[in-house]
Amino acid sequence: MLEAVGVISRYLQSAMAQARYxxxxxGRFLAEIPELGLRVEASHLEAAxxxxxxALEAWLLEALRTGLTPPGLEGGEDPVRARFFALAGEMWRLLREPPRPVPEAPEPQKPEAPEPPKEKGEGGKPRKPASLEEWLKGLGIQVVKKPQAEEEEKxxxxxxxxxxxxxxxxxxxxxxxxxxxxLSTKRQFELSLSEASQEEIANSTQFCTMLKQYALLTSYHYKSEERRIRAKASTEGWVQNFLTGGWLERYVAERLRKFxxxxxxxxxxxxxxxxxxxxGDAMELDVLVRVGxxxxxxxxxxxxxxxxxxxxxxLKKVLGLSARESFLVLLGMDKARAKELTALHGLTVVNQANFVEVFQEVLEGNAP
Known part of the structure; x- marks a missing residue:
């Protein structure tokens, strides 16, 4: 393990050796590592x-947490490096898992409250779908195509x-x-970060590094002197689909699973x-969730x-769902306008930051 830690110590030393001051x-000293998009200011040189x-240590921890291989640590030939990343990945996996509940002593039995009446299906029986496909078929909806599972690593x-x-x-x-x-022009784009915060710069450069690392960007360059990003996205169809909207569907599904x-x-x-x-109308349903x-x-x-x-x-009516069971997740939508849209259109309108919270309220029966 000490050898594996040495990999990180040497990486920090190497990265700091590339720092510019x-x-x-x-009374204003600037310190930066342009390749990583890190830039800080302080009142004297040592403080900078x-x-x-x-900032470098925080960036490295965040990179390991998200699975990004920091520049300079690529490659799996070094067994010490491989052992370290395997251990780091396992540690983050354990940290992300919810703690297992500790069994408690049974409490005295209390009279159970009567269950609310359940919706009825054919023959007057409660609706208990064994699967989402069965539920759709019961509504007379034909599943034409299910998404093909990608390779595990992808x-x-x-x-x-x-x-x-x-x-x-x-x-x-x-x-x-x-x-x-x-993506629509299939041309290189530029983004000035001259007015951006340190968080915006760090996250933007890290995300572009990740996209370039996996070839979703075919070119990427960050010019630290100008605080300017230049990049070009891949024209492959699956990349275009993912970046224009597929990522949000995946994000919603993954956050719901974790919750x-x-x-x-x-x-x-x-x-x-x-x-x-x-x-006879053809539709694609972004995310369906069955809870009980x-x-x-x-x-x-x-x-x-x-x-x-x-x-x-x-479509909500065709699916037989109420407004509280039908969610429209709009990227960047402010909460006040989301409430107004909810009232106008009979759908629960939310954004990418609060949809899990609102879903929890619906599950617990506390939604307004």
């Missing part, structure tokens, strides 16, 4: 060096990218909007079912939603 004004060291990478973008979207919004605009696992609730989550409705006997539906949009919201309101 400048006097930018009276210490602040940069702390699934891990795409989920990691989706979680990184979704969890940090406020600081990545400008980058994502430029990236999405460039339901943390609550030890039996569940099923399905993403991207292509179906034919009873009237109840089914919930989530649609996710990263851009204009106005032309689709009436269609979603109609």
């Amino acid at each position: 400048d006097l930018v004004g009276p 060096r210490e602040a940069l060291q702390e 699934e891990k990478v795409l989920t990691r990218l989706a979680l990184f973008l979704g969890d940090r979207y406020p600081s990545l919004e400008k980058l994502y909007e430029r990236l999405k605009q460039s 339901l696992r943390s609550k030890n609730l039996p569940h099923e989550v399905a993403v991207g079912y292509q179906v034919t409705l009873p009237g 006997d109840r089914v919930y539906w989530f649609e996710a949009k990263t851009g204009d939603f106005q032309a689709h919201i009436a269609k979603y309101a109609g």
